[in-house]
Amino acid sequence: MNHEVEQVVRVKLNEIISGIDDIYLSTSVLSADSNAELPDLGIDSLGRITLFYGIIDYFKVTEDETRASDWKKLGDVFTFMKTYL
Amino acid sequence: MKNLVLLDTSSQPFWKMPESFKTKIQEALGPEWAIITISGFGGDVSGLKLADAIIGFPFPLPLIRENKNLKWVHFLTAQVPVSWQKAPVEVTVTNSSVSTSAVAEHGLYLALKGIRRESFLANHHEWSLSNYGIARSTQALKVGIVGLGKIGSKLCDFTKPLFKEVHVLTHRTEALEGVTVYGHADQSKFFGEIDVLFLCTNLNPQSEKTFKSGQFFGLLKKDIVIVNIARGELLNEAELHDFLAENTESLYLTDVTTPEPYPIKGILNDLENVFISPHVGARFHGIWKELEGEVLLKVKTPENL
Numbered sequence: 001m002n003h004e005v006e007q008v009v010r011v012k013l014n015e016i017i018s019g020i021d022d023i024y025l026s027t028s029v030l031s032a033d034s035n036a037e038l039p040d041l042g043i044d045s046l047g048r049i050t051l052f053y054g055i056i057d058y059f060k061v062t063e064d065e066t067r068a069s070d071w072k073k074l075g076d077v078f079t080f081m082k083t084y085l
Numbered sequence: 086m087k088n089l090v091l092l093d094t095s096s097q098p099f100w101k102m103p104e105s106f107k108t109k110i111q112e113a114l115g116p117e118w119a120i121i122t123i124s125g126f127g128g129d130v131s132g133l134k135l136a137d138a139i140i141g142f143p144f145p146l147p148l149i150r151e152n153k154n155l156k157w158v159h160f161l162t163a164q165v166p167v168s169w170q171k172a173p174v175e176v177t178v179t180n181s182s183v184s185t186s187a188v189a190e191h192g193l194y195l196a197l198k199g200i201r202r203e204s205f206l207a208n209h210h211e212w213s214l215s216n217y218g219i220a221r222s223t224q225a226l227k228v229g230i231v232g233l234g235k236i237g238s239k240l241c242d243f244t245k246p247l248f249k250e251v252h253v254l255t256h257r258t259e260a261l262e263g264v265t266v267y268g269h270a271d272q273s274k275f276f277g278e279i280d281v282l283f284l285c286t287n288l289n290p291q292s293e294k295t296f297k298s299g300q301f302f303g304l305l306k307k308d309i310v311i312v313n314i315a316r317g318e319l320l321n322e323a324e325l326h327d328f329l330a331e332n333t334e335s336l337y338l339t340d341v342t343t344p345e346p347y348p349i350k351g352i353l354n355d356l357e358n359v360f361i362s363p364h365v366g367a368r369f370h371g372i373w374k375e376l377e378g379e380v381l382l383k384v385k386t387p388e389n390l
Contacts, residue, residue: 021167021168026352039348040350046144047344049148050147065130065148
């Protein structure tokens with residue numbers, strides 16, 4: 001993903017997460033390594049689903065929550081979001 | 086036919102619902118209800134969209150957004166998750182008194198572990214004096230308890246006979262025998278006095294203000310023992326890490342982290358003055374029987390059937 005696109009995604013993701021009550025990150029997504037594993041950032045399996053819904057609501061799209069089961073690293077979330085930019 | 090979903094989603098064997106629990110619920114509900122059990126979030130969760138009622142462990146609120154039938158949700162936890170506090174259905178939780186004593190006991194155990202200066206990284210299969218530092222005497226120490234709910238009150242009872250003084254920080258105003266009560270206007274004085282600090286309060290706007298204003302750690306004694314049996318999110322982890330790294334005589338013992346399980350690469354694992362137990366405070370023999378009793382009261386309430 002090119003740097004500029006990734007920066008846009010990071011900013012949008014940060015905005016989404018700031019509106020979610022149950023997610024507390026150990027590192028801001030603005031600066032976290034895209035290879036960071038989601039649990040290491042503070043996103044457990046339920047947090048992943050919560051984040052998924054936050055993203056699809058933000059982009060006003062419909063997706064099945066099983067898409068989130070593939071997310072292991074922060075970069076996987078970026079890749080998912082990029083399709084809706 | 087109505088549907089009750091049992092969210093049996095814990096990955097821990099102890100917290101899987103016993104068959105007797107499910108059987109008793111079915112008997113109480115009667116034949117007009119079908120029970121759908123969901124065992125995990127990696128599989129089929131479509132039952133959540135059909136449920137008239139849900140009992141189990143917390144889950145993301147959006148999973149019920151398409152459900153027009155849902156009347157009530159009962160979580161087997163002591164607190165309603167923050168995101169559920171504005172849910173469009175009735176949400177109740179298991180009365181926290183079910184696990185109050187057990188959690189308070191675990192808090193006391195953690196505190197004593199710290200006060201006895203156990204070396205958290207030692208191999209305790211070796212008979213070695215270096216497994217322990219020099220213990221402090223509880224009779225010389227002042228305890229501070231943040232939060233005077235059921236667990237905080239139980240800790241008052243446990244600590245009064247053991248420690249020099251017990252102080253409580255609470256929004257409540259009633260006097261308590263044998264305990265010095267502080268309101269939040271005096272919290273700086275409270276924190277400055279304390280040798281052993283128990284965190285027993287909910288995550289709420291006041292606790293955010295108290296612990297995350299950036300001033301909290303500057304108020305503490307440099308050799309304080311902090312015991313967290315409330316929520317991992319109460320404290321800013323980076324600030325906590327920096328305080329503990331700079332003040333190596335201080336200790337942090339916690340039964341709660343964010344996330345859980347706490348990752349091996351978590352920054353608190355860098356420190357020797359941190360002890361993390363894996364959220365076991367409420368895990369005791371007989372708890373499922375007590376949870377069953379609470380749930381059956383809920384299920385048998387006529388307006389819930």
